[in-house]
Amino acid sequence: MALTDSGRTALSAILNNETLFPRVKDADLIAAAIKLARKQVIAAGLTRDDLLQLKTIIGADVFEKTLEGLSPHHVKLLARRLDKSAPEIEVNTGSSALAYVRQILSGDVAMPAPHPEAPSTPAPDAAAKKNKYLGRKAFRTGR
Secondary structure, eight states: OOSSSOHHHHHHHHHHOGGGOTTOOHHHHHHHHHHHHHHHHTSTTOOHHHHHHHHHHHOHHHHHHHHHTSOHHHHHHHHHHHOTTOOHHHHSSHHHHHHHHHHHHHTOSOOOOOOOOOOOOOOTTOOOOOOTTTTOHHHHHTO
16 A cells, blocks of 8 residues: 555655655665666666666666666566677676677667568468367367
8 A cells, every 4th residue: 555646756755855854865865766767777668769868867877786786687688678689699698788788878789770570471372281189089188
């Protein structure tokens, strides 16, 4: 159960009333920013431009800490999402995938131009194959 209607309202109240929250230090705010940025970085659908914009908004240092805090699995997914044709050697470990993501963000990797794929249509003369297991008793009863 949420204590407030909006988390944004609660965060804004903390940031706008620093005197009421003297124990909330900069390190705590940076940790919160890293945690929120991490959720955004691992979200599907982000492009290179979106990540660069996020880097500009939160700052390069916080963005780097966010990337370093990702699990190897999430870094590999991010590298594959940014470059679907990435060589396997570049994304087979977490550290190599992180280095590859940094190369992509710095512009050192030539990104292939996205081209729309034509929907493949089956040949009209291709006859449907008959399933030889369809009438067998073992298939019907699950034995």
